[in-house]
Each structure stands twice: as C-alpha cells, then as structure tokens.
Amino acid sequence: MKTKTLKKNKVNIITLGCSKNMVDSEVLSGQLLANDIAVVHENKKVDHNIVVVNTCGFIDKAKEESINTILDQVELKRKGKLEKVYVTGCLSQRYKDNLEDEIPEVDAFFGTMELPLMLKQLEADYKAELIGERLLATPKHYAYLKISEGCNRTCSFCAIPLMRGNHVSKSIEDVVREAEGLVRMGVKEVMLIAQELTYYGLDIYKKRMLPELLNRLADVKGLEWIRLHYAYPSKFPMEILPVMRERENICNYLDMPLQHAANNMLKAMKRQITCEEMEELVAAIRAEVPGICLRTTLITGFPGETQDDVEELKAFLEKMRFDRVGIFTYSHEENTSAYDLADDVPAEEKERRAQEIMEVQQEISYEKNQEKIGKxxxxxxxxxxxxxxxxxxxxxxxxxxxxxxxxxxxxxxxxxxxxxxxxxxxxxxxxxxxx
The missing domain is CATH 2.40.50.140 (Nucleic acid-binding proteins)
Structure with missing residues (x-):
C-alpha cells in the first residue's frame, strides 16, 4: 500500500496598492505564522503552493494592475506551479461577483473585512489575541501603523468608503500596544495611517482624540520617529500642533491631501473647504510648528476642470510652496457621486495638466533643497x-x-x-x- 506524502503549505502574499493594504497583508502573515503555516511576501523563488493577491481598487491603473497580477497567478496555477489562488482586498470587495464570473480559476474571493473567512479557507484559526502581531513586509526599522479603518467623508471622486466602509477607530490602548510590539521587533519609525487621520476617536470617544493618541505614542520607549499621513483639511484638529511641536519623536511632517485649489473644483469634489480656508490653515500650521514639512496630493482632470482651474492650482502651489506634492489624474469611478458628471477631460489632457503642475512643484522642490546645502x-x-x-x-x-x-x-x-x-x-x- 502506497503512503501519500503531504507537502506542507507555503503561502505567498502579493500586496498591491497603498500602505493600508500592506498592513492587512502583514496581519494575515502574523495569523498564518501563529497557525504554523509558512508565509512569505512577494516570493521570487516560487517555492510556495498557495498565493494570496491583496488587490487595490482605487483608480483605473490600480485596478488594471490588480487584474493583471491575478491573471499571472492563475496562469501559474494552470501550468501546475500553484495549487491555490486566493484574492482579497479592495478590488475583491468591490467587484467580487464580476470577478467570480470572469476569473473562475481563482479558488475564492474575499472582501476587506473577511480575514477570519480567508483564514478558515487556509485551514487556520483566527486568533483574536494576536492584535498588532504581524510579519513585516517593510525593512525591520520602520512600519506602518493603521489607527482606523474606513471613512465617513463623501468626497465625490472617492470610492474608498464603498470598499472600506465607515470610519472605525482602534482604541488608544490597542494602537499603543501595537506600537510597543513593533518596537520590540526593532522598529524605530512608525507611519500613522488611516483613510482620514484627523477623524480619529470621534466614533468611540465622541471627540477627536488624535492629540491624546500622539502623546501616548510619544511615550513609547524606543520609538524615535512618529510620522502623520493622510490628514483631512476640513475641521482640522489644531490641538495636535502643540503636541507635534513639543514632542521630539513626532516628526515635523504632515501629509494632508488637498486635491485642488480652485473653489469650483473643491465644491464639485465635495471637499467641505475653500481655497481661502486652506491658505489660512496652512499658515496656522506653519506658525504653530515652525519648519514643518507639508506634503499634499492633488487631482487633475476632474469633470469640468478648465485650464483656468489649472492656472489657479499652479498659482496656489507657487504661493503655498509645499515641501512635497504628489498628483493623480482623475479616475471615473462608478457609484461615486462624480460618476454622474461627464468625464470630459481626455486622458492625454489629464496627463498633460498633471505634468504642467508638477513642473511648478519641481522648481519649488529644487529651491527648497538648495537651502539645505551646508546644513x-x-x-x-x-x-x-x-x-x-x-x-x-x-x-x-x-x-x-x-x-x-x-x-x-x-x-x-x-x-x-x-x-x-x-x-x-x-x-x-x-x-x-x-x-
């Protein structure tokens, strides 16, 4: 009688999209390891038999990359190099039914909040006591720290609430415990991330608690840099600024996506703020935290945008002189309120405008960098x-x-x-x- 040898499973996780997805992949890794299942990130050796693709569904380019990655893994399965292909993340959350019809070779699709279900499929038990424990996909000296999930904002261009749900804050105790665990692993810098950082605490504490959270994190021994990502400008919690100024291990750095500067665009984007209010906010932040580095993100090619709007945006950049700027071209996303508008700026024109805007920022960046010589x-x-x-x-x-x-x-x-x-x-x- 022949005995069947069972090869132990090894899971490879491929992560696409933002840092929030990376944290989800790291948490999945931690759960699998706790169940004695071998796991790797972005494995190049192809000595694994199972793949989990953690997808992004944010904009067209990201969706295309996610689909292509899934198809690549399905092809490896067809050739006998993989046994199972699973898909999770934002694309899977948003288009699960369509994907199941179009790529039936995938063994199962999971949404963004279905970690226990995915673990069950992988013959692993969800261990609630593992809060904060994860296998880092980053170098061991820095990590992303997610303080909340989802978003309550209704920006007209954004599909994130469709994929991630409403804003849900983690408790201060859980975030601090997670930070302490990361420090024990050798992490020296944490980047605080959320879809909307400044909303933190409103759901569970009934008030904005980011200042309190920052103070508690700054007390964590061994945590040398704390960095803030994705603050929303409307109703910005000014109370965080004295904390940033006074606590040495909180970086003088703030990532605050503004998206545009022309008031008609801000209104159409449902940003709940005017250009004048943004200028006042930036001035107030710089006054409270001298020398702060401000990063922002912009969108070009939103429905109805004209060259005049682009000129307003360029003038705003020249006036504000942000340290860092990123730019996206508008992506027409179904089920967002902007989807009802005509996507009337051609793709090539969106790209041209983005390039034009970044040329303005390139000059500002060069000048600011020149000032650093000798320091x-x-x-x-x-x-x-x-x-x-x-x-x-x-x-x-x-x-x-x-x-x-x-x-x-x-x-x-x-x-x-x-x-x-x-x-x-x-x-x-x-x-x-x-x-």
Whole structure:
C-alpha cells in the first residue's frame, strides 16, 4: 500500500496598492505564522503552493494592475506551479461577483473585512489575541501603523468608503500596544495611517482624540520617529500642533491631501473647504510648528476642470510652496457621486495638466533643497544600493519623498541614525556625508 506524502503549505502574499493594504497583508502573515503555516511576501523563488493577491481598487491603473497580477497567478496555477489562488482586498470587495464570473480559476474571493473567512479557507484559526502581531513586509526599522479603518467623508471622486466602509477607530490602548510590539521587533519609525487621520476617536470617544493618541505614542520607549499621513483639511484638529511641536519623536511632517485649489473644483469634489480656508490653515500650521514639512496630493482632470482651474492650482502651489506634492489624474469611478458628471477631460489632457503642475512643484522642490546645502540633518539609513547608502530625514516618508544619498567610505548600519551634512541638492534628492 502506497503512503501519500503531504507537502506542507507555503503561502505567498502579493500586496498591491497603498500602505493600508500592506498592513492587512502583514496581519494575515502574523495569523498564518501563529497557525504554523509558512508565509512569505512577494516570493521570487516560487517555492510556495498557495498565493494570496491583496488587490487595490482605487483608480483605473490600480485596478488594471490588480487584474493583471491575478491573471499571472492563475496562469501559474494552470501550468501546475500553484495549487491555490486566493484574492482579497479592495478590488475583491468591490467587484467580487464580476470577478467570480470572469476569473473562475481563482479558488475564492474575499472582501476587506473577511480575514477570519480567508483564514478558515487556509485551514487556520483566527486568533483574536494576536492584535498588532504581524510579519513585516517593510525593512525591520520602520512600519506602518493603521489607527482606523474606513471613512465617513463623501468626497465625490472617492470610492474608498464603498470598499472600506465607515470610519472605525482602534482604541488608544490597542494602537499603543501595537506600537510597543513593533518596537520590540526593532522598529524605530512608525507611519500613522488611516483613510482620514484627523477623524480619529470621534466614533468611540465622541471627540477627536488624535492629540491624546500622539502623546501616548510619544511615550513609547524606543520609538524615535512618529510620522502623520493622510490628514483631512476640513475641521482640522489644531490641538495636535502643540503636541507635534513639543514632542521630539513626532516628526515635523504632515501629509494632508488637498486635491485642488480652485473653489469650483473643491465644491464639485465635495471637499467641505475653500481655497481661502486652506491658505489660512496652512499658515496656522506653519506658525504653530515652525519648519514643518507639508506634503499634499492633488487631482487633475476632474469633470469640468478648465485650464483656468489649472492656472489657479499652479498659482496656489507657487504661493503655498509645499515641501512635497504628489498628483493623480482623475479616475471615473462608478457609484461615486462624480460618476454622474461627464468625464470630459481626455486622458492625454489629464496627463498633460498633471505634468504642467508638477513642473511648478519641481522648481519649488529644487529651491527648497538648495537651502539645505551646508546644513546637518538626522538621517535614518534605509538601505545600501549600488554601493551607496540611502537614507531619509524626518521631512521624508518612505518611497514618496526625497532620499539622502550618503557619500564617503564610512561603513553605516541600515536602520541606524546618523548626522549628515548636505553637500549637494537636486530636484527631489540630496547628497551628504556623515559627520
């Protein structure tokens, strides 16, 4: 009688989209490991037999990348190189029925809140006691820390509430416990993320509790940098600013997507704020936290946008002189209120406008970087690449902002801080030497 040898499962998780998805993948990894199931992120060896694709459904380009990734994995399954393909994340949440019809080779689709169901499919038990424990997909010295899920805003262009639901805050105790666990793993920098950071606490504490949360996190021993991402400008909680100013380990950095500056566009986007109010807010933030780095994100090509609106946006950038700017072209998303409007700006024109706006910001970025020459900054070393060390100042977040290229022959340690004197500056990056 032949005995059947059972090969142990190994799960590869492929994460697409934003940092919030990355955290979800890391949590899934932690749960699988706790169930003695081998798990890897973005495995290049293809020595795994199961794949979980964590998808993004934010805009057209992201959806296309997600679909292509699923099809690539299905093809590997067809060739016998994989046994199972599972799909989760925002695309799966939003288009589950369509995807099941169009890609039946996928073994199961799961929504953004169906982790216990997915674990059951993978023959694992959901362990509630594992709050905050996860296998990091980032280098071990930094991590994203999600403080809430979902969003209560009704921005006309945004499909996130359709995929992530209403705003739900984690308790302060849970966030602090998670931060403490990350520090024990070697994390020195946490990037606080949420769909809407400044709404934190309103649902469970009946008031905005971000200032209290920041103070509690700043008390965590070993946490050297705390960085704030995705603040909403309308009803901005000014109480966080003294905390940012007074607590040394809270980075003087704020990521606050504004989306546009022309009032007719802001109104059509349902942003609940005017250009004049945004200017006042930026001035107030800079007055409260001198030297703060402000990052914003913009959208070009929204329905009805004219060249005059683009000129207003460019003038706003020149006046405000943000340190960092990212830009998206508008994506016409079904079931958003903007979907009822005519998507009347051609794709090529959206791209042209985005380029035109970024040329304005490129000049501002260059000028601001030139001002840093000769100054010394505390720099966190992220990696060594092509024989050079690459790091960041407190004014730069991972992947989206400037890098500091370290010159010289000194051996440096990844994940350590060094004082670096800036010797050269470019549009988006700096060069410097350790002193």
């Amino acid at each position: 010394v900054f505390k720099v966190l070393i992220d990696k060594k690449e092509s024989g050079r060390y690459l790091g960041r100042t407190e004014f730069d977040s991972v992947e989206v902002d400037n890098e500091v290229v370290i010159t010289g022959d000194k051996k440096l340690k990844t994940g350590e801080f060094y004082n670096v004197k800036i010797t050269k500056a470019y549009d988006y990056d700096l060069e410097g030497e350790v002193i």
